[in-house]
Amino acid sequence: MRMSRTVDIELTVNGESFAETVEPRLLLSDFLRETLGLTGTHVGCEHGICGACTVRVNGVSARSCLMFAVQADGATVETVESLGTVSSLHRIQEAFRKHHALQCGFCTPGFLMTVKDLLERHPLTTNADIRDGLSGNICRCTGYDHIVKAVRELANERDGVAS
Amino acid sequence: MPMNDAAFQPGPSTPVPLSEDDVLVSSRPKYVGKPVQRLEDPRLLTGAGRYVADMVINRMVHVAFLRSDQSHARILAIRTEAARAATGVIGVYTAADFSDIPPVVATSRMRNYHATSNPALAVDKVRYVGEPVAVVVAKSRYLAEDALALIEVDYEPLDAVIEPEAAAASTTALLHDQFGTNVIFERVFQTGEASQVLAAAPLSVKGRFRFHRKSPLFMENRSYLAEYDRGRDLLTLHSSTQIPGIVRDVLSSLLAMPGKVRVVAPDVGGGFGGKGSLYQEEIIVSALARKLGRPVKFVSDRMEDLASSSQGFDELVEAELGFDETGRFLALKADVLGDIGAYSIYPWTAALEPVQVVSFLPGAYKIPNYFGRVRGVATSKAPTGPYRGVGRPTSVFVLERLVDMAAHKLGMDPKDLRHRNLVGADEFPYRIGSGIIWERSGFVECLDRACEVIDYEALRQRQQAARKQGRWLGIGIATYAELTGIGSRISVAPGMPINTGNESATVRIDSTGAVTAIFGVASHGQSLETTLAQIVAEELGVRPQDVEIVHGDSAATAHGTGTYASRSAVIGGGAAILTTRALREKVKRVASHLLEASVEDIETGDGRIFVRGTDHQITFAELARAVYSDMQTLPLDKREKLEASESFDPYLGTTTTATHIALVEIDPETYGVKLQRFVVAEDCGRMINPLVVDGQVHGGVAQGIGAALLEELVFDGQGQLLTASLVDYMVPTAVEVPAIEVSHLESVLPNNPGGFRGMGEGGTIGAPAAVANAIADALAPLGIEIFELPATPERLFRLISAAGAIPGKAGAGFPSGIAQETNAMEE
Amino acid sequence: MKPAPFDYLAVTSIDEAVRALQASCDAKIIAGGQSLVPMMNFRLVQPELLVDINRIAALSQITETTGGLTIGALVRHVESQKSQLTIRHFPVIAEAMHHVAHVAIRNRGTIGGSLVHADPAAEWPLLATLLDAELEIHGPDGERRAIPAEFFLGPLVTDLQEGELLTAAHLPYLPAGAGAAFDEFAQRAGDFAIVSVGAVVALRDGVIAEARLALGGVGDTPLRAQAAETHLVGKPLSDGLLAQAATLAVEGLEPNTDLHASSEYRLHLVPILARRVLATAARRARGACE
Ligand SMILES: Cc1cc2nc3c(=O)[nH]c(=O)nc-3n(C[C@H](O)[C@H](O)[C@H](O)COP(=O)(O)OP(=O)(O)OC[C@H]3O[C@@H](n4cnc5c(N)ncnc54)[C@H](O)[C@@H]3O)c2cc1C
Numbered sequence A: 001m002r003m004s005r006t007v008d009i010e011l012t013v014n015g016e017s018f019a020e021t022v023e024p025r026l027l028l029s030d031f032l033r034e035t036l037g038l039t040g041t042h043v044g045c046e047h048g049i050c051g052a053c054t055v056r057v058n059g060v061s062a063r064s065c066l067m068f069a070v071q072a073d074g075a076t077v078e079t080v081e082s083l084g085t086v087s088s089l090h091r092i093q094e095a096f097r098k099h100h101a102l103q104c105g106f107c108t109p110g111f112l113m114t115v116k117d118l119l120e121r122h123p124l125t126t127n128a129d130i131r132d133g134l135s136g137n138i139c140r141c142t143g144y145d146h147i148v149k150a151v152r153e154l155a156n157e158r159d160g161v162a163s
Numbered sequence B: 001m002p003m004n005d006a007a008f009q010p011g012p013s014t015p016v017p018l019s020e021d022d023v024l025v026s027s028r029p030k031y032v033g034k035p036v037q038r039l040e041d042p043r044l045l046t047g048a049g050r051y052v053a054d055m056v057i058n059r060m061v062h063v064a065f066l067r068s069d070q071s072h073a074r075i076l077a078i079r080t081e082a083a084r085a086a087t088g089v090i091g092v093y094t095a096a097d098f099s100d101i102p103p104v105v106a107t108s109r110m111r112n113y114h115a116t117s118n119p120a121l122a123v124d125k126v127r128y129v130g131e132p133v134a135v136v137v138a139k140s141r142y143l144a145e146d147a148l149a150l151i152e153v154d155y156e157p158l159d160a161v162i163e164p165e166a167a168a169a170s171t172t173a174l175l176h177d178q179f180g181t182n183v184i185f186e187r188v189f190q191t192g193e194a195s196q197v198l199a200a201a202p203l204s205v206k207g208r209f210r211f212h213r214k215s216p217l218f219m220e221n222r223s224y225l226a227e228y229d230r231g232r233d234l235l236t237l238h239s240s241t242q243i244p245g246i247v248r249d250v251l252s253s254l255l256a257m258p259g260k261v262r263v264v265a266p267d268v269g270g271g272f273g274g275k276g277s278l279y280q281e282e283i284i285v286s287a288l289a290r291k292l293g294r295p296v297k298f299v300s301d302r303m304e305d306l307a308s309s310s311q312g313f314d315e316l317v318e319a320e321l322g323f324d325e326t327g328r329f330l331a332l333k334a335d336v337l338g339d340i341g342a343y344s345i346y347p348w349t350a351a352l353e354p355v356q357v358v359s360f361l362p363g364a365y366k367i368p369n370y371f372g373r374v375r376g377v378a379t380s381k382a383p384t385g386p387y388r389g390v391g392r393p394t395s396v397f398v399l400e401r402l403v404d405m406a407a408h409k410l411g412m413d414p415k416d417l418r419h420r421n422l423v424g425a426d427e428f429p430y431r432i433g434s435g436i437i438w439e440r441s442g443f444v445e446c447l448d449r450a451c452e453v454i455d456y457e458a459l460r461q462r463q464q465a466a467r468k469q470g471r472w473l474g475i476g477i478a479t480y481a482e483l484t485g486i487g488s489r490i491s492v493a494p495g496m497p498i499n500t501g502n503e504s505a506t507v508r509i510d511s512t513g514a515v516t517a518i519f520g521v522a523s524h525g526q527s528l529e530t531t532l533a534q535i536v537a538e539e540l541g542v543r544p545q546d547v548e549i550v551h552g553d554s555a556a557t558a559h560g561t562g563t564y565a566s567r568s569a570v571i572g573g574g575a576a577i578l579t580t581r582a583l584r585e586k587v588k589r590v591a592s593h594l595l596e597a598s599v600e601d602i603e604t605g606d607g608r609i610f611v612r613g614t615d616h617q618i619t620f621a622e623l624a625r626a627v628y629s630d631m632q633t634l635p636l637d638k639r640e641k642l643e644a645s646e647s648f649d650p651y652l653g654t655t656t657t658a659t660h661i662a663l664v665e666i667d668p669e670t671y672g673v674k675l676q677r678f679v680v681a682e683d684c685g686r687m688i689n690p691l692v693v694d695g696q697v698h699g700g701v702a703q704g705i706g707a708a709l710l711e712e713l714v715f716d717g718q719g720q721l722l723t724a725s726l727v728d729y730m731v732p733t734a735v736e737v738p739a740i741e742v743s744h745l746e747s748v749l750p751n752n753p754g755g756f757r758g759m760g761e762g763g764t765i766g767a768p769a770a771v772a773n774a775i776a777d778a779l780a781p782l783g784i785e786i787f788e789l790p791a792t793p794e795r796l797f798r799l800i801s802a803a804g805a806i807p808g809k810a811g812a813g814f815p816s817g818i819a820q821e822t823n824a825m826e827e
Numbered sequence C: 001m002k003p004a005p006f007d008y009l010a011v012t013s014i015d016e017a018v019r020a021l022q023a024s025c026d027a028k029i030i031a032g033g034q035s036l037v038p039m040m041n042f043r044l045v046q047p048e049l050l051v052d053i054n055r056i057a058a059l060s061q062i063t064e065t066t067g068g069l070t071i072g073a074l075v076r077h078v079e080s081q082k083s084q085l086t087i088r089h090f091p092v093i094a095e096a097m098h099h100v101a102h103v104a105i106r107n108r109g110t111i112g113g114s115l116v117h118a119d120p121a122a123e124w125p126l127l128a129t130l131l132d133a134e135l136e137i138h139g140p141d142g143e144r145r146a147i148p149a150e151f152f153l154g155p156l157v158t159d160l161q162e163g164e165l166l167t168a169a170h171l172p173y174l175p176a177g178a179g180a181a182f183d184e185f186a187q188r189a190g191d192f193a194i195v196s197v198g199a200v201v202a203l204r205d206g207v208i209a210e211a212r213l214a215l216g217g218v219g220d221t222p223l224r225a226q227a228a229e230t231h232l233v234g235k236p237l238s239d240g241l242l243a244q245a246a247t248l249a250v251e252g253l254e255p256n257t258d259l260h261a262s263s264e265y266r267l268h269l270v271p272i273l274a275r276r277v278l279a280t281a282a283r284r285a286r287g288a289c290e
């Protein structure tokens, strides 16, 4: 079995700097979960479909299962742990809670990071836009309705429109 | 979920005598019925949930399974030397290394049932692609996978057993040689003389229906972590299971460790029935943890989960419905062939799913004559097991299609035909042809409400107008009834190795005044931490956030089977009420002494205990201190133990009903199907938390929509799974699921402590039929019926082509050319 | 589903990339990784060396050149969708990008990766074919150019040689009075198309001066429907003409049958989408002429 040379990387995750030595094949998702212990990022498919592993890399959403940790050398990564805390939820998390937009919660971190991106960079004029923006994240529990409601409220708030 | 036999003999109608007062609980609902925000949310929203894959234990090692790439073959040799020598490998094991573990057998007292012998790792033979053959233990999952590639297995291929009808007929290509047949069970349900009545019926409709195989596809892949305490000889399995109690019981016996096994389900990322059975990997990681004396972790990847988690549905149904000229149903006859896959799954047996198809087939209607035969045939595919709805998605699809076909034949509106035949408000209890007894539930009321919400009459007019413009709009109704929260009288009937009919609860107040409530159910998305806390809080007089719910831990309760079959609200909720009431009586007795008032005058609320109409009050913490710590205040005989434990067995089941209406539009050229609206009117009894109820309905409907339009596990002639990843096994995204409009009827409360009905599965039961009926309705002018789900664009293309409908002609009046353009983005 | 081991090298220039590719006989470039990494996770691809080109700044530009736009191989789908230059000159790109996967994947997936991955149902290969792109390739022997008809050889197969790197796609501006459109049929939002169609129609005085019709998902590579194109050119625009051309679009096609669509169904979809897309392109062309 071929072995590969390890690589030293430095990156910022949720505002904290890390210097680690990794095997090139280590997926960013596994790096976050196993090397850093940030288990809020979930893994549901490892082939880019489910979106559970969505994080933000240098300010935009990305699948952490489709990146190697070595590629994040020098990058700024944000995971769900960068949002609010149990006692002080982030506004997106609050909206998800208010609208019961999660059940088992497994898909939720990926949705939250996607929604953060959508709110920052997408108009979301109609609910169809919201659904389209969410289409890269699979939720098997909620049927999406409550998630769409939560994002609608957030988008309206962002746009200063009454809900 | 299991019911069958018992349904034949009506038992006592109300085994647990309840007063009117009990049903209404109290006149001061504070939490029950309110959209209380979920208590589990803060941790799940912040990434602080703890799923099995998140757990790390010192010295933990990782496993990967070598899975069969053959669907049916003899194992001639397995060579593991190279894998053993690979970097980071701790061991490689095959069935021979676990010869002390007996195979699992899902027994049943059902006649004509052959229980398969289910080995933890394949012995001598493999029977489906994905069956575990060997296991590698290594320092990381990466290294374990590296070693898998070095294991060589010599197989002697045997005939693949794929097509259920051929499999049933074959006496040579046998999956389990000892039975002499692939048909592992057969049952018949009969009331009246269906064949004769059908032969004489003025009118009838029939069809050969196919409901294809699905994956439950929970988002968290199955994950197990076993740790072994060698000092105490204790084994703990952390498992993404819905049934920790059942797994504990069977592991104790398989590993011969009575009293030494604990199974804990931490946060679980969905299950939908697919995590409701025992899995080989749970046995192997447990055995390995003991063998190696270190924690062993298995986290399934999506490919193996699709290939090896229990699969759902997969039936072929031939059915005929006879009726008279006025539309009155006379007789129903059905022959069901269930493709159960390679093994009869533990504990449910392979019979559960297909038998429920037949036992629920007569549905919510009055059909005096019924004959239903069901056979389960073993094929060389992954085993089937419970999946949300169990049997009923297929039975409702078949029956509701027949009802629509009958309406068409009669020239009658489908809604009116349903009205004519549904069991009416004054006709309960009603025994259907399979023996199931429906208790009072709003069958007709739900139909009416759904029609009202969608404005049925106006919609029919809109449909007519649209048809004139060449647009294909379709409206589909599905009405069904199900039994939820099934008690022991019914659950015992199929003779399974477990009792699913009751649950117990323990509620205690500790020395700080904190309230803990312990259950045998296991939440995997159902919000039980919130809904059970609402119930306990309401009954005890504290706030939901003050109640700590313990669930999913086999060590916490003597017996508890878990969460499945829409049982937890009814049975777990029932146990919560009975237990908390018992505790409240103790609280009141103690408080009456402390507050020097009579027990009748003591009330509780918001975490306080007070004398009605006065400002005399104490907190629960003060009460606890008096009982446990401060030995001055209470005399010895008044220091009651602030704990109660009760169990609840609904004995029979609770009837739940709903009507779903789907509105679809089909592109008359491409045959792409778009769901425009989806309405559900359901009678779920008293709601514990309307937000949660809506969420359950939405999720169920989305799965039903997937089943109707997209999802199918496809195998080739050699038993290879072609839909092996999420690229090809397609589940709906937010774009394919419309907004779901849910309307609740709480009119008639069922006779159980909370007045709850189970509603965890209904969405998946009604939606496939509603969507199928809507598509058939849209295509009605072409004379096309839908007999097969999912109704993919490819299938619609073939149906429409076969009907000779040429685009342009069929879509009469569909203007071509510049007027009909792409929906370009900037427009 | 964990990838097999490999060595990793992040390069910062085209030359360095070319040298790195030569250093190993089993090297692979990683760009967005949105097609490559899934295949590595499935262990369908097990390169010895992964050459990461994400740090080659020169490849991330969209620039105006005389006669066209040059889109660097590392330009992400989202950038090609939102760039002012593409929106001004090739709005059809944004229209097509909307169908590519989902937000997070468009944030990383690149044009170069899509072209080299050469999925016959993917949007970029179709756009390159429709827009008469010229592909710029750097290799051990220097730079060369290739046209789509020569570049795409089969499903996931291109004419890219060992040691070569795709660096950019040059898109010549459409002629004056042209309109373009794209549409596809897929089962779910973001799925690869069952059939995709792009069209360019250029009008001069109400007569079709140039017509292009490109088809995806119906062959081993994206195709141009030459019979249809020929039929249109030189004729005055009319609904009937477009409909005729649309029916000609199936000429010579032999689509594959796969899990989600039969050859027949694909053939059924082609004229429908072709007619719709030609109609939209023609209307836009008329708008452009006004
Ligand atoms: C869930 C999902 C859905 C998707 N849906 C669609 C879709 O609908 N339509 C669509 O078009 N695509 C789709 N994609 C693929 C996506 O568009 C990819 O981004 C794209 O196909 C590949 O681009 P990449 O930059 O990610 O390439 P990579 O994955 O990095 O590379 C792909 C291949 O190209 C090679 N390569 C990359 N860049 C170069 C270069 N400059 N020179 C030479 N070789 C190079 C690599 O070696 C590799 O063989 C989907 C992907 C996912 C995960």
Ligand code: FES
Residues within 6 Å of the ligand: A042, A043, A044, A045, A046, A047, A048, A049, A050, A051, A052, A053, A054, A063, A064, A065, A066
């Ligand atoms: S785990 Fe990354 S997309 Fe599913």
Ligand code: FES
Residues within 6 Å of the ligand: A101, A102, A103, A104, A105, A106, A107, A108, A138, A139, A140, A141, A142, B219, B269, B270, B525
């Ligand atoms: S909440 Fe369970 S998958 Fe989304």
